[in-house]
Amino acid sequence: MAKKIIRFGVIGCGLMGKEFASAAARWLHLTNVDFEPRIVAVCDAVPAATAWFEENVPSVEKAYTDYKLLLADPTIEAIYCAVPHNLHEQIYVDIIEAGKHLLGEKPFGIDQNANQMVQAAIIKHPEVIVRCSSEFPFYPGAQQLIQWVQENKFGKIIEVEAGFWHSSDLDPTKAINWKRRIATNGEYGCMGDLGMHVLHLPMRFGWKPKSVRALLSKIVPERPDNQGNMVPCETWDNAILACDVDTGEQSFPMVLSTKRIAPGNANTWFIKIQGTKLSAEFTTKNPKQVASLPYTPGGVQAWHVADAPYKSAYQTITGGIFEFGFSDSILQMWAAFCDELVHGAEMQQNFHCATPEEAAGSHLVFTAALESNRTGNTTQINWRD
């Protein structure tokens, strides 16, 4: 199949920049796609980071330390940007104003003001496709729950719980980095870092919280820097948000949690939906399985746990008997972004990447959560602004 090659620039060549390079290098894993990303230029403030790309990604033609030089290349159509949160506003706005499509990392601005500046640039440039990175909904188990929500299988929703939990920060000797400083990660702390992943599906389903009561915790107050000095660890480690959802058709409680210190959990993303006709749960802790409990009045209440085969949004060479993992979810998200760049609304499948509006919704929730934690009250969320 002839493929449309999309010439990409990568700005920010750290952890996530490399994940994209790995997904692009594994494009042959996908079958039946008529598009392919090609990373032709990279930019990082630290030359050692771009050197990795020059050594490992043969398609790279140019490496820059100034992203504006990369944006000046008219042959580059699209950008993946994965930089610290304090840089999102300026760099995303410049990318959009340069007329390049953008898959930007969350949280899409360090705070709500920054996010609004990005939104304003998007409104001025409707010709540019902008999406926010969020890969976990591409797990086959999550895709199954999405299908059940779209098919209205749950009946009246009783409650929803969604979370994203890490645990490596339990170690007090773990060194500080930009993600634990307010100047670079933002006041949102763990919510800015992990929260878009948790809110992606609720936003997609139209489950907008009307109000939030937040409990934010700082558990480890200082950490060693790279000289071994103890320095303040400023950001919120854990957040629990009790939300009151009103969809217009039904209302229900939704508990969202983002945790940097959840003992025993390494990259655990989950969603649990309880309804009067069906309850279902998926967690990346158990990435092969989906649990569901169908119910008819008077019937047995029994959980069914089924291995979810490798059944992804985009078909791959992997057989259905194998299992799906984190790097597969990144590959699938990239396929969805490239599919949308090439086919617009006529994508091969209908689950598109998180939108800027969904990211803006997450900022409304995090900003209200900060106020709720500060005042000790429930904060109302105004979705009309």
Ligand SMILES: NC(=O)c1ccc[n+]([C@@H]2O[C@H](COP(=O)([O-])OP(=O)(O)OC[C@H]3O[C@@H](n4cnc5c(N)ncnc54)[C@H](O)[C@@H]3O)[C@@H](O)[C@H]2O)c1
């Ligand atoms: N989708 C996910 O699962 C996921 C996972 C981790 C991080 N993230 C997000 O990705 C983004 C980056 O996080 P990371 O973990 O890759 O961080 P990282 O620290 O590993 O990489 C960030 C890179 O940006 C570079 N950089 C800093 N200033 C720059 C500038 N002015 N111009 C160009 N490059 C510059 C740094 O040198 C570094 O190499 C953040 O928004 C973060 O929230 C997403």
